[in-house]
Amino acid sequence: MLRSLLFFLGLIALSHPAQAQDNWPRFRGENGAGVSELKGLPTQWTEQDYEWKIELPGVGHSSPVIWKDALFLATSEPNGERTLRCFDAITGKQRWAESTTLGQNGLHKKNSYASATPAVDEERVYITFGDDNHHIIQAFTHAGKKAWEYDLGAIDTQHGQGMSPIVYHESVFLCSDQRGPSIVVALDRKTGTEIWKVNREVREASYSTPLVYEAAGHPPVLICQAGVTGHTGLDLKSGQQLWSTGPVPDRTCSSLFQAGKLVIGTSGKGGRGNLLCATDPWGENNRAGKVVFTRTKMLPYVPTPLFVNGRVFLWTDDGMVVCMNAETGEDIWFERIGKNYTGSPIAVDGKIYSISEDGQVGVIDASDTFKFHGFSPIGDNSYSTPAVANGRLYLRGFHTLACLKAKAAE
Numbered sequence: 001m002l003r004s005l006l007f008f009l010g011l012i013a014l015s016h017p018a019q020a021q022d023n024w025p026r027f028r029g030e031n032g033a034g035v036s037e038l039k040g041l042p043t044q045w046t047e048q049d050y051e052w053k054i055e056l057p058g059v060g061h062s063s064p065v066i067w068k069d070a071l072f073l074a075t076s077e078p079n080g081e082r083t084l085r086c087f088d089a090i091t092g093k094q095r096w097a098e099s100t101t102l103g104q105n106g107l108h109k110k111n112s113y114a115s116a117t118p119a120v121d122e123e124r125v126y127i128t129f130g131d132d133n134h135h136i137i138q139a140f141t142h143a144g145k146k147a148w149e150y151d152l153g154a155i156d157t158q159h160g161q162g163m164s165p166i167v168y169h170e171s172v173f174l175c176s177d178q179r180g181p182s183i184v185v186a187l188d189r190k191t192g193t194e195i196w197k198v199n200r201e202v203r204e205a206s207y208s209t210p211l212v213y214e215a216a217g218h219p220p221v222l223i224c225q226a227g228v229t230g231h232t233g234l235d236l237k238s239g240q241q242l243w244s245t246g247p248v249p250d251r252t253c254s255s256l257f258q259a260g261k262l263v264i265g266t267s268g269k270g271g272r273g274n275l276l277c278a279t280d281p282w283g284e285n286n287r288a289g290k291v292v293f294t295r296t297k298m299l300p301y302v303p304t305p306l307f308v309n310g311r312v313f314l315w316t317d318d319g320m321v322v323c324m325n326a327e328t329g330e331d332i333w334f335e336r337i338g339k340n341y342t343g344s345p346i347a348v349d350g351k352i353y354s355i356s357e358d359g360q361v362g363v364i365d366a367s368d369t370f371k372f373h374g375f376s377p378i379g380d381n382s383y384s385t386p387a388v389a390n391g392r393l394y395l396r397g398f399h400t401l402a403c404l405k406a407k408a409a410e
Contacts, residue, residue: 016326024066024387027117027164027209032257034346036305036388040406041348043363043373051392052092053379053402057083060114061162061382063343064396066389067120070095070142072126072272072394076113080104082129084118086144089390092403103131107159110302110342110383115162117209117385121173124189125171130161133177137165137185139192148192156180157205165211168220171195171236177206177226184210184224184239198239203228203247209255212236213263213281221281225252225265231279233289243289248275254344259307260327262292266299271317273299278329295329298322304344304385306352308366315345315354321364335370337362342383348393355382359397377400 017081021029028034042049058081062074069091076082088324098250107113118127124139124147156178165174172187182200187193206226213233214220221242222234230245240259249282254399257264263281266273276295283290298320305315307326314322319339339362345354351373352364359382360375380397387394393404 002022019182020222022066022068022389023120024064024389025121026065026119026166027063027255028257028344028346028385029388032209032211032304034187034257034304034385035308035342036346036348038388038391038406039349040391040408041351041393041404042407043351045376045404046236046388047377047379051403051405053400054084054087054092056399056401057249058114059112061110061112061384061398062114063117063385064387064394064401065118065120065125066387066394067122067125067142069215069390070120070181071394072118072120072125072127073225073401074114074116074118074129078104078333080113080131082113084125084127084138084140086125086142087401089392089394090112092401096147096188098140098144098155100129100136100138102129102134105131111159111162117164119167121167126165126167126189128161128163128165128174132156135161137172137174137187137192139172147190150185150187150192150194152176152183152185154180159205162207166210166212168212168236172192173210173222175206175208175210175224175226176209177224178202178229179204182226184222184234186236186239196239198234198241200226201228204251205254206250208265211256211258213258215261215282218282223256223263223281225256227251228266231256231263231265231277231289233281244282245277245279245289248277254304257304257307259312262303262326264307264312266301266305268299268301271301273301273316275299276329291330295324300341302342303354306345306347306366308347308352309350311366311368312368313345313352315341315352317341319356323368323370332368332372335372337364337372343385346386346388348388351394353386355384355386355395357381358384361395
């Protein structure tokens with residue numbers, strides 16, 4: 001009987017991909033780390049290898065988020081219609097779509113009316129859209145019923161809206177850093193009731209997604225990034241600013257990520273990053289918010305770097321990849337892969353995946369030795385970031401969503 005049971009369990013393992021998680025709850029997954037332990041993904045493939053690929057209405061650059069078998073992303077139409085869509089993450093079949101029509105406004109050539117990535121928890125999904133007069137956050141149940149809506153008011157960004165919300169415990173947070181009035185807001189995730197709202201200094205719009213930093217012996221802190229303030233630590237309960245690293249010269253488009261005890265972010269302009277700051281949120285000897293090191297060469301502007309296997313990997317807009325010492329900022333290696341990138345890389349089982357603007361997925365090893373596995377097509381241009389859940393890799397293009405299933409566990 002024991003042999004039969006072990007044989008049966010072995011068959012189950014062979015028939016299902018190794019799964020690291022069923023949820024990918026925000027931009028770049030859990031707390032924005034962009035890391036999955038899923039095993040069995042190929043490093044090269046063809047369009048015929050996708051489990052499914054579907055056409056999406058309109059256009060959008062919103063990255064997918066997943067909670068168990070529900071996948072959410074946003075699309076938009078030229079007339080100003082913005083839509084949150086829910087798909088079955090296993091089959092690709094659309095379950096529901098809820099649309100909001102806002103005004104038409106100016107957009108950067110790399111922006112759309114649906115560039116913000118949703119956030120999702122076990123009960124609701126949260127999305128933000130905006131035009132010149134409104135910056136709204138909406139919450140829907142997983143069944144598509146609207147739970148609440150909150151309007152932050154007018155938004156002045158020059159390049160269009162693209163800030164993504166996050167959800168942590170009982171709160172939804174959104175940093176709305178603009179060239180006009182700027183705020184950070186915390187809302188009750190169940191009701192949309194405002195918990196706190198704090199004004200921010202104003203210079204130019206930031207598109208960085210914040211993170212929540214947790215460290216033993218300290219309360220969790222919300223960390224935001226903008227050009228005019230640099231990195232700022234906010235009290236989660238009140239929004240009070242605890243510290244700021246001070247202004248950086250240019251705009252912040254990439255998002256913050258955690259590398260060991262440090263929080264790292266980049267800033268730049270004109271398609272090039274020009275400054276990386278690594279901050280210790282609590283520091284030593286009561287020096288919270290201390291900048292430990294900076295870096296000024298071979299940096300991404302829009303793509304968010306990765307921390308994996310104890311190293312930081314910088315994947316630049318123009319196709320340079322750097323493996324960097326996470327504690328000092330020094331190079332371990334750098335190589336040019338080529339092509340152009342707006343979406344951010346993610347790491348899956350020790351490999352790094354990044355979609356180029358012309359829809360080719362480049363894969364490298366996340367190691368101290370450079371190894372490039374090549375490019376694989378999604379068949380659509382893309383400014384989006386991949387997502388991983390349910391034993392699958394999800395790749396969003398301008399007009400498509402493709403699903404690549406991991407091989408069965410050995």
